Amino acid sequence: MEESKKALIVIDVQEGMFSEPDMKLYDEEGVMNRIQGLLERARHAGVPVIYIQHTEDEGEYSRGVPTWEISARIKPLPGETIIEKPTWDAFHRTGLHAELESRGITDLIIVGMQSEFCLDTTCRRAYSLGYRSVLVQDAHSTFDSDTLSGEEIVRHHNRVLGGRFVSLSPADEVVL
Numbered sequence: 001m002e003e004s005k006k007a008l009i010v011i012d013v014q015e016g017m018f019s020e021p022d023m024k025l026y027d028e029e030g031v032m033n034r035i036q037g038l039l040e041r042a043r044h045a046g047v048p049v050i051y052i053q054h055t056e057d058e059g060e061y062s063r064g065v066p067t068w069e070i071s072a073r074i075k076p077l078p079g080e081t082i083i084e085k086p087t088w089d090a091f092h093r094t095g096l097h098a099e100l101e102s103r104g105i106t107d108l109i110i111v112g113m114q115s116e117f118c119l120d121t122t123c124r125r126a127y128s129l130g131y132r133s134v135l136v137q138d139a140h141s142t143f144d145s146d147t148l149s150g151e152e153i154v155r156h157h158n159r160v161l162g163g164r165f166v167s168l169s170p171a172d173e174v175v176l
Contacts, residue, residue, distance in 0.1 A: 004107040007100065008042040011052045011090060011112030011119055013074055016060045016067030025141040026150025032073055034139040034171035035111050039074055045176040048103060051076050055084040090122040097129060107132045109174055111139040115157045127165040135166040136174055
């Protein structure tokens with residue numbers, strides 16, 4: 001049986017997610033603490049960390065704007081990969097797939113924001129490309145919408161994606 005090679009994929013944990021005083025991510029502090037813990041564990045285990053950074057031509061996620069920056073709470077270390085993406089799909093029009101293939105990575109551990117957009121789209125695409133993925137069920141988040149709370153959106157996406165496109169695991173049970 002071929003041994004798997006893992007990478008921790010951190011999606012869109014950018015300053016813009018924390019910049020609106022009236023908008024708070026569901027379980028923001030808990031999610032950030034769990035992502036920080038996974039980063040520490042991955043680095044200690046020698047598991048590659050790949051940051052995905054949403055980048056637009058203009059607006060709050062345009063290159064160089066403070067809200068575009070990866071959150072200072074999880075700042076990449078020298079040598080860690082940052083891949084900019086122009087769409088909700090971390091694989092579309094990016095070098096992510098080539099980067100993973102060049103490293104022989106077969107298994108993805110996925111965390112980040114926002115559950116119903118970039119996380120959902122990336123999980124489905126990873127499945128279509130043949131990656132085995134673990135969605136860390138308590139290390140992704142989003143904002144309340146007009147119809148659902150952030151908590152309901154996270155629960156819904158765990159239920160829809162889990163067992164079909166990804167395996168689910170709480171952060172403290174993720175095997176790195």
